Amino acid sequence: MYKYVGAEEIRETTAHLPPGSRILSTNDIDDWIRETKQQVDASGLIAATFVVDCEGYLIIADRHSEHIACAGGKRVLSAGEIFFQKFKNDLEIAEITNQSTGFCPEPESWQHVANALNLIKIPYPSSFNVEFIFRRCFACSQINIVKDNIFICSVCKVKLPQKWNFDR
Ligand SMILES: [Zn+2]
Secondary structure, eight states: OBOOOSOHHHHHHHTTSOOOEEEOSHHHHHHHHHHTTOOOOTTSOEEEEEEEETTSOEEEEETTSOHHHHTTTOOEEEEEEEEEEEOSSOEEEEEEEOOOTTTOOOGGGHHHHHHHHHHHTOOOOSSOSBOOOEEEOTTTOOEEEOBTTBOBOTTTOOBOOSSOOOOO
16 A cells, blocks of 8 residues: 655645545546546547546546546555547446555556456456555655665666565
8 A cells, every 4th residue: 555655735725625526437438528528638638637546446537637636635555657548338447557656556456457447347458557666865854766776866876776666
């Protein structure tokens, strides 16, 4: 389970917002797209913020939403960005990532995502399309996204640990 590790002011300024929508079926996604007037992006996809709540359900919100707001301030099993593709009568998940600097979930949280998506019965990728690796710098507290396997803090240049190092 992941607790929020992002900026406290984001938690405070989003605390009054309603949580995201719990998704139990593709109909729920269609309803959400219609009710929130989602538009396709340049790639023809509909992007959203998602979390998997502690009961194992997918929760989605507008892509500009903070993950902590989507989660209703609660802990999550995973978090990231999800991209839906709409066909005439079908919906599928074209892409999904664990990009959330609010929760910094590990790539291994995929299993919870897959379980949540199995409940919805929607086609989805076999893993995160992009796996983000998050580490907090011990020296300056900066949350880093590790790229190209280079474990160095982008701010103060000290070494980052090989192991995931946020509080649960
Ligand atoms: Zn640092």
